[in-house]
Amino acid sequence: xxxxxxxxxxxxRLALVNLVVFGVAxxxxxxxxxxxxxxxxxxxxxxxxxxxxxxxxxEYHRLGKASLIDVVAQRARDPDDKNxxxxxTDAQRRPLAGNISVxxxxxxxxxxxxxxxxxxxKAGGSTPHRVRARAMRLAGGELLLVGRDVEQILAMQRRxxxxxGWALALTFVLVLTGGVLMSRYMLRRVEAITQTSRMIVExxxxxxxxxxxxxxxxxxxxxxxxxxxDQIEHLMTSMRTVTDSIAHDLRxxxxxxxxxxxxxxxxxxxxxxxxxxxxxxxxxxxxxxxIFNALIEMAKAESGLGRADMASLDLGVVAADVxxxxxxxxxxxxLALRAEIGEGTVMLGNRQLLALSVxxxxxxxxxxxxxxxxxxxxxDSGPGTVRLVVNDSGPGILPADRGxxxxxxxxxxxxPAIPGSGLGLSLVAAVARLHRAxxxxxxxxxxxxxxxxxxxxxTQESADAAHRGETAATLAAGS
Amino acid sequence: MRILVIEDDAQTALYLRKGLEEGGYTVDxxxxxxxxxxxxxxxxxxxxxxxRMLPSADGLSIIKVLRSQGLRTPILVLxxxxxxxxxxxxxxxxxxxxxxxxxxxxxxxxxxxxxxxxGTATAPGTVxxxxxxxxxxxxxxxxRGGETIELKPxxxxxxxxxxxxxxxxxxxxxxxxxxxxxxFDPQTNVIDVHISRLRQKxxxxxxxxxxxxxxxxxYSLRANS
Numbered sequence: 001x002x003x004x005x006x007x008x009x010x011x012x013r014l015a016l017v018n019l020v021v022f023g024v025a026x027x028x029x030x031x032x033x034x035x036x037x038x039x040x041x042x043x044x045x046x047x048x049x050x051x052x053x054x055x056x057x058x059e060y061h062r063l064g065k066a067s068l069i070d071v072v073a074q075r076a077r078d079p080d081d082k083n084x085x086x087x088x089t090d091a092q093r094r095p096l097a098g099n100i101s102v103x104x105x106x107x108x109x110x111x112x113x114x115x116x117x118x119x120x121x122k123a124g125g126s127t128p129h130r131v132r133a134r135a136m137r138l139a140g141g142e143l144l145l146v147g148r149d150v151e152q153i154l155a156m157q158r159r160x161x162x163x164x165g166w167a168l169a170l171t172f173v174l175v176l177t178g179g180v181l182m183s184r185y186m187l188r189r190v191e192a193i194t195q196t197s198r199m200i201v202e203x204x205x206x207x208x209x210x211x212x213x214x215x216x217x218x219x220x221x222x223x224x225x226x227x228x229x230d231q232i233e234h235l236m237t238s239m240r241t242v243t244d245s246i247a248h249d250l251r252x253x254x255x256x257x258x259x260x261x262x263x264x265x266x267x268x269x270x271x272x273x274x275x276x277x278x279x280x281x282x283x284x285x286x287x288x289x290x291i292f293n294a295l296i297e298m299a300k301a302e303s304g305l306g307r308a309d310m311a312s313l314d315l316g317v318v319a320a321d322v323x324x325x326x327x328x329x330x331x332x333x334x335l336a337l338r339a340e341i342g343e344g345t346v347m348l349g350n351r352q353l354l355a356l357s358v359x360x361x362x363x364x365x366x367x368x369x370x371x372x373x374x375x376x377x378x379x380d381s382g383p384g385t386v387r388l389v390v391n392d393s394g395p396g397i398l399p400a401d402r403g404x405x406x407x408x409x410x411x412x413x414x415x416p417a418i419p420g421s422g423l424g425l426s427l428v429a430a431v432a433r434l435h436r437a438x439x440x441x442x443x444x445x446x447x448x449x450x451x452x453x454x455x456x457x458x459t460q461e462s463a464d465a466a467h468r469g470e471t472a473a474t475l476a477a478g479s
Numbered sequence: 480m481r482i483l484v485i486e487d488d489a490q491t492a493l494y495l496r497k498g499l500e501e502g503g504y505t506v507d508x509x510x511x512x513x514x515x516x517x518x519x520x521x522x523x524x525x526x527x528x529x530x531r532m533l534p535s536a537d538g539l540s541i542i543k544v545l546r547s548q549g550l551r552t553p554i555l556v557l558x559x560x561x562x563x564x565x566x567x568x569x570x571x572x573x574x575x576x577x578x579x580x581x582x583x584x585x586x587x588x589x590x591x592x593x594x595x596x597x598g599t600a601t602a603p604g605t606v607x608x609x610x611x612x613x614x615x616x617x618x619x620x621x622x623r624g625g626e627t628i629e630l631k632p633x634x635x636x637x638x639x640x641x642x643x644x645x646x647x648x649x650x651x652x653x654x655x656x657x658x659x660x661x662x663f664d665p666q667t668n669v670i671d672v673h674i675s676r677l678r679q680k681x682x683x684x685x686x687x688x689x690x691x692x693x694x695x696x697x698y699s700l701r702a703n704s
Binding site for chain 2 (some may be wrong): 282286289290293297321324325326328329332352355356359360363366367424
């Protein structure tokens with residue numbers, strides 16, 4: 001992972017914003033703590049020095065020099081106030097009383113702050129301590145100095161400042177590291193998705209987005225993308241299947257057709273054999289065309305285009321009409337075709353495609369049921385649904401084959417004597433999908449039971465569709 | 480009878496022209512939509528056959544222009560777009576019939592005949608007659624040689640269509656469209672069975688058969704074979 005890329009990520013930018021926020025959040029409490037501790041100690045010390053020097057000056061005015069010497073000597077020895085510094089000298093800066101012996105070098109006595117260093121003697125040796133003090137020249141020319149050892153305050157000030165510095169540095173490092181790690185993590189997750197999509201774009205459609213199983217937002221995104229990919233792959237596969245099937249199913253008859261024609265052309269010129277060859281060619285072409293038409297109808301149903309032609313219709317009437325069309329055919333084959341039409345079977349649908357579906361189902365039933373058998377077509381209504389059932393007493397379809405038979409061009413028990421493109425049931429399934437209906441192959445014991453349950457459709461949709469249906473009917477009437 | 484064919488594919492046009500001329504029609508052909516529009520507007524034709532997709536103009540817009548000019552010549556649309564809604568659009572534009580490609584020539588011929596007949600047909604009466612077969616549209620009764628024939632409603636409509644198109648060839652597709660209003664092709668020849676049932680009722684026991692099968696095309700109801 002390249003570094004510049006890392007800095008370009010939105011996560012990293014967010015981490016930087018975080019860093020600033022954290023920094024401010026750290027500095028503000030510090031300022032508060034600092035001003036409340038070191039700051040107030042400092043000003044208290046200053047106030048104490050000023051107060052004390054004024055007090056001592058008053059003492060001098062009221063009681064005179066000797067008394068001041070006593071007081072200063074007493075204060076300087078006070079064990080409770082070890083940080084206090086006192087010095088009283090005569091005009092020549094010779095010490096009279098106090099706890100330091102030398103007047104600090106070049107110090108003013110005009111009320112300004114004096115800073116100097118003293119050596120504090122302890123058990124092990126002496127250490128330099130910084131002192132802050134004020135001096136005052138008294139009326140008799142004596143010099144008075146009052147101060148405080150501020151080494152501790154300054155040390156505390158330094159420690160707090162240092163602590164803040166470290167804290168800020170640590171925050172910076174932590175936030176930056178966190179930012180880099182987070183960005184790398186995010187980048188890696190996004191990169192995984194990006195790379196997978198790139199592979200898919202380049203043609204490996206079977207690839208899927210990685211899922212970690214944590215159920216986080218990336219997993220959810222990946223899951224949704226994967227569902228989308230599944231759908232695309234399904235569509236691609238079915239398209240490929242259709243293409244393959246067309247190629248397979250049409251190449252056969254076309255090759256056959258071409259062969260017949262070539263054979264006829266090579267044979268001796270004879271009007272009768274030419275005619276036979278041509279008649280055969282026409283029959284073969286018709287077969288090819290019927291496969292083509294079925295494929296077009298199915299493509300239309302599957303693309304959802306047929307929804308535009310939906311209108312409010314009575315499935316019972318549609319089914320009864322088709323039964324009426326097929327009844328003589330069934331009778332001719334020695335089959336009893338019965339239509340049981342219930343009440344309230346009005347729903348939203350495409351009449352042509354529904355009629356085609358029922359026709360295909362009856363066609364199948366008639367083709368596969370042996371003479372003497374019976375076929376029942378029933379339409380009834382349930383809550384919000386209309387159910388269409390076609391029962392026959394034929395051989396039925398084995399449960400294992402039921403899924404397969406809906407696929408295009410699949411024919412069960414391929415009896416060459418029974419004509420068919422193998423598209424019938426897949427077309428019915430496609431029309432059912434278009435109507436958002438459930439399609440099920442079951443056992444009629446004996447025979448096949450096909451059940452299609454249609455939703456009646458929303459009233460608004462029905463109303464719109466009914467309006468369209470009227471328009472179409474008007475047009476048809478006008479033609 | 481003169482027919483104008485507007486079709487841009489020369490081979491299809493040649494085949495159309497040849498077939499229609501063999502059927503006894505005079506055929507004018509153009510491959511260009513604008514020329515076709517001009518010819519249709521300036522000369523008298525009994526029928527116009529127009530392809531849906533043409534290079535210079537859309538077949539449907541040609542029909543709309545002609546109809547807006549008050550031309551009442553029957554128009555048959557040929558189209559590679561065979562879906563139901565395309566059919567509706569075609570009829571909406573003012574076409575009289577719509578035939579999806581590829582079609583059998585016999586199918587086209589039958590439809591051309593039907594359209595030309597319709598153009599000259601007199602107002603429909605209440606009684607249809609073919610030979611000694613009579614249909615009373617008001618009483619909904621059918622008799623042959625004075626003998627009443629019982630027909631189911633669907634059989635009645637089937638016979639009515641055949642009688643209205645007497646002496647013409649009527650294809651299975653035409654019957655399926657007119658009698659059942661189905662625009663798809665059932666796998667089994669269901670129409671044949673219906674026709675044979677009807678034939679049982681109207682021809683059986685009578686001297687000369689009226690309902691004839693035309694091989695490779697369809698059926699024809701005629702008094703003189």
